[in-house]
Amino acid sequence: MATEQAPSGLERELERMLEIEKFEPPAGFRAEALWSDPAIYEEAGSDPEGWWLARAKELLDWETEPAQSLNDSNPPFYKWFEDGRLNASYNCLDRHVEAGRGDRIAYHWRGEEGERRDITYAELLDQTQRFANALKGLGVEKGDVVGIYLPMIPEVAVAMLACARIGAVHNVVFGGFSAESVRERMEFSEAKALVTVDGARRKGKTAPIKETVDEHLGDLDSLATIVVVRATGIECPMQDGRDVFFDEACAAADPTCPAEPMEAEHPLFILYTSGSTAKPKGILHTTGGYLTGATTTHRYVFDLKPEQDVYWCAADVGWVTGHSYIVYGPLANGATSVMWEGAPDYPHQGIWWELIEDYRATILYAAPTAIRTFIKWGEQIPAKYDLSSLRLLGSVGEPINPKAWLWYHKVIGGERCPVVDTWWQTETGAIMITPLPGITETKPGSATRPFPGISGEVVSEREGEPVSEGQGLLVLERPWPSMLRTLYKEDDRFIETYFQKFGDGRYLAGDAARRDSDGYFWVIGRIDDVVNVSGHRLSTAEVESAIVAHENVAEAAVIGQSDEQTGQAICAFVTLAGSTEPSEALQEEIRAEVAERIGKFARPKRIVWADDLPKTRSGKIMRRLLRDIAEGRALGDVTTLKDPAVMAELEGKIAAEEADGGG
Numbered sequence: 335m336a337t338e339q340a341p342s343g344l345e346r347e348l349e350r351m352l353e354i355e356k357f358e359p360p361a362g363f364r365a366e367a368l369w370s371d372p373a374i375y376e377e378a379g380s381d382p383e384g385w386w387l388a389r390a391k392e393l394l395d396w397e398t399e400p401a402q403s404l405n406d407s408n409p410p411f412y413k414w415f416e417d418g419r420l421n422a423s424y425n426c427l428d429r430h431v432e433a434g435r436g437d438r439i440a441y442h443w444r445g446e447e448g449e450r451r452d453i454t455y456a457e458l459l460d461q462t463q464r465f466a467n468a469l470k471g472l473g474v475e476k477g478d479v480v481g482i483y484l485p486m487i488p489e490v491a492v493a494m495l496a497c498a499r500i501g502a503v504h505n506v507v508f509g510g511f512s513a514e515s516v517r518e519r520m521e522f523s524e525a526k527a528l529v530t531v532d533g534a535r536r537k538g539k540t541a542p543i544k545e546t547v548d549e550h551l552g553d554l555d556s557l558a559t560i561v562v563v564r565a566t567g568i569e570c571p572m573q574d575g576r577d578v579f580f581d582e583a584c585a586a587a588d589p590t591c592p593a594e595p596m597e598a599e600h601p602l603f604i605l606y607t608s609g610s611t612a613k614p615k616g617i618l619h620t621t622g623g624y625l626t627g628a629t630t631t632h633r634y635v636f637d638l639k640p641e642q643d644v645y646w647c648a649a650d651v652g653w654v655t656g657h658s659y660i661v662y663g664p665l666a667n668g669a670t671s672v673m674w675e676g677a678p679d680y681p682h683q684g685i686w687w688e689l690i691e692d693y694r695a696t697i698l699y700a701a702p703t704a705i706r707t708f709i710k711w712g713e714q715i716p717a718k719y720d721l722s723s724l725r726l727l728g729s730v731g732e733p734i735n736p737k738a739w740l741w742y743h744k745v746i747g748g749e750r751c752p753v754v755d756t757w758w759q760t761e762t763g764a765i766m767i768t769p770l771p772g773i774t775e776t777k778p779g780s781a782t783r784p785f786p787g788i789s790g791e792v793v794s795e796r797e798g799e800p801v802s803e804g805q806g807l808l809v810l811e812r813p814w815p816s817m818l819r820t821l822y823k824e825d826d827r828f829i830e831t832y833f834q835k836f837g838d839g840r841y842l843a844g845d846a847a848r849r850d851s852d853g854y855f856w857v858i859g860r861i862d863d864v865v866n867v868s869g870h871r872l873s874t875a876e877v878e879s880a881i882v883a884h885e886n887v888a889e890a891a892v893i894g895q896s897d898e899q900t901g902q903a904i905c906a907f908v909t910l911a912g913s914t915e916p917s918e919a920l921q922e923e924i925r926a927e928v929a930e931r932i933g934k935f936a937r938p939k940r941i942v943w944a945d946d947l948p949k950t951r952s953g954k955i956m957r958r959l960l961r962d963i964a965e966g967r968a969l970g971d972v973t974t975l976k977d978p979a980v981m982a983e984l985e986g987k988i989a990a991e992e993a994d995g996g997g
C-alpha cells in the first residue's frame with residue numbers, strides 16, 4: 335500500500351499561498367525604493383532611445399559623452415552611443431577610487447576551506463593595472479582575443495577588467511566545461527593568450543587544470559601565451575617561452591596602466607553559448623551599450639544602494655549572469671559583493687545561509703535549480719541562520735515554478751523581500767523582462783513585464799501576430815543597448831538565427847511564452863534544440879555529436895526531459911554500431927565521452943538503447959516524438975514517419991525500463 339506522508343505545516347501554508355494571485359511590493363520597501371512610480375514605464379516607452387541615452391549618461395563616466403543614441407542605418411547590425419568613448423574598467427574601478435571610495439570592499443571572497451579575502455576597489459584597481467601591463471608585455475594588443483578559464487576566484491574579475499582596460503576582447507569559458515571545449519572556443523576565436531589556473535578545487539578535491547589544458551591546447555598555433563594563476567599550489571608543467579605565472583607577471587609589471595578610452599562600439603567580450611547546431615555561437619558584446627544595460631538593470635532591478643547593500647549573485651562568472659551581475663553591473667555601480675568559490679553543499683548544506691549571516695547580505699540572486707535543491711534539503715537548514723539582513727531576492731536562468739517561488743519568498747525572504755524573476759539571455763546582455771521591486775505586483779512564476787525602454791511581445795508562429803491567449807513565440811520588438819552585435823565571425827548566422835523569421839525589427843528569442851489578462855509574460859521554455867539543465871544552456875546537437883564520437887555508437891538523438899531538480903535533464907536515445915551489445919559499462923563510457931568533450935554537467939542522465947530512431951521520410955530525426963515518449967505522453971502525429979513501427983518498439987523499451995524501476 336502506498337503511504338502518503340502528511341503535509342508539513344510549511345507545505346500546507348505554501349498550498350494556501352498558491353491561491354494568492356498577486357504580491358504587492360512590501361510597503362516599507364516601496365517607501366525606500368529607488369523607483370516607486372510606475373510612470374517610469376511611460377517615460378521610457380515614449381522615447382526609448384532618449385531614455386537609454388539619459389541612463390548611459392546618468393550611470394557611466396564617459397571620456398567623450400555620446401550625443402547619438404541608436405544608429406539603425408544598417409539593420410540588424412544596430413549600434414548605440416557610437417560617438418561616445420569610455421573604458422569599462424575605468425567605470426568599474428578608477429572612478430570609484432578617484433571619488434574617495436577606494437576603501438570600499440568590492441568582493442568579500444570566501445574560499446571552499448573557509449579562506450577569506452576582502453578586496454577593496456583600490457586593490458582591485460592596482461591588480462588590474464598590473465595585469466593589464468603584464469598582458470601588454472606579453473604582446474596582447476587592442477582587439478586581440480584573450481581566453482579566460484578560471485574558477486570562482488577574484489583573479490577572474492582582474493583578468494576580465496585588465497582586458498577591458500587595454501581593449502583586448504575576453505572570451506571566458508565556464509570552469510565546468512572540459513579542456514576540449516576550451517580548445518574549440520579558443521580556436522574559433524583565434525585567442526592569442528589564455529589565463530587559467532594550476533588546479534581547481536571542488537568539494538575538497540583538487541583537479542589539475544593546467545596539465546589538462548596542455549594536453550588539449552598545447553598544439554594551438556594562435557595561442558602564444560598561457561598565464562597561470564597559482565590558486566591551489568599544485569605542481570604544474572610550465573613551457574618555457576609560452577607560460578608565465580600570474581603573480582610573477584604582475585609583480586614584475588609597472589603598477590600604472592591608464593585606462594584607454596574605447597569607442598562605444600569597441601568589442602568588450604565574446605561569450606560562447608549553445609545554439610541549435612553543434613557549433614557554439616560566439617555572442618559578441620560591445621562596450622558602451624552593454625555597460626549601460628548591465629549597470630542600469632543592476633541598479634534598478636535590485637534597487638541597489640551601493641553604500642548600504644551587500645549583494646550576492648550566486649552564479650559563476652563563466653556564464654553571462656556572472657559577466658553582467660558579478661563583474662560589470664555591480665562594479666560599475668560601486669557595489670559590495672559576496673563571491674563564493676564553491677558548491678552549495680560544501681562544507682555543509684547551510685553554507686549559503688552562513689555566508690548571508692556572516693556578511694549581512696541584503697540581496698541574493700540565484701537560480702531556481704538551487705532553490706529546488708534547498709527545498710529538497712529542508713527548511714530546517716536555513717532556519718538555523720539569521721537571514722534578516724535580506725531585503726530582496728532574485729531568480730534567473732530558467733522558469734521558476736510557483737511553489738519554489740513561494741518557498742523562496744517565505745522561507746528565505748521571510749515574506750518581507752520582493753522576488754524579482756528575471757528573464758534574459760546571453761544574447762540580451764542584461765535583464766529584459768522583470769518586475770521592478772518597488773513598483774510591480776508580482777505573480778509567482780511570471781517574470782511580469784519588460785524593463786522600461788524594452789518592448790516584448792508574444793506572437794504567433796505563422797503570421798507573427800500578437801497572441802492574446804495561449805502560447806506563442808517571445809520576441810523583442812526594438813533594438814536595445816546591450817543586445818549582441820553579431821555572432822563572432824558569423825554575420826549570416828546572426829541574421830538567420832534571430833532576424834530571419836520576422837525581419838530586422840524583431841528579435842526572435844527562441845523561447846515560447848504566453849501573456850495573461852494583465853499582459854504579464856510567462857516564459858515556458860526553448861522552442862529550438864536547446865536544453866536548459868540547472869540553468870546551463872546546452873544544444874542537443876552538441877551532446878549528440880559527443881555521443882556519436884564513441885566508437886560503438888552508430889547514431890544518437892538527444893532531448894531535454896523535464897526533471898524536478900534540474901528543470902530539464904539530458905535523455906539520449908542511442909543506436910549501437912554493428913553487433914555491439916548494450917551494457918551498463920557502455921553507458922558509463924558514453925557519459926565519460928560527453929564529460930571529456932563538453933563537460934560533466936552535459937552527461938546524459940538517462941540513456942535509452944534504440945534499435946532505430948523515428949525519422950521522417952527525408953531522414954530527419956523527430957525529436958518531438960522522442961520527447962513525448964520520454965515524458966510518457968500520448969504520441970503526437972506519427973503519420974510522417976518513414977517507419978511507424980520504430981515508435982512501437984521504443985514504447986516497449988520505455989515500458990520495460992519503467993518496470994525495471996529505472997529511468
Ligand code: WT7
Nearest residue numbers: 730731732733755756757758759760857860871
Ligand atoms: C535562456 C537563456 C539569463 C542568464 C542566464 C541564462 C531561459 C532565463 C529565465 C526566466 C524563464 C528563463 C530562457 C532563455 N531563462 N531566465 N527568468 N524564466 N526562462 O542565459 O544561458 O543564455 O539562457 O534561459 O529559455 O532563452 P542563457
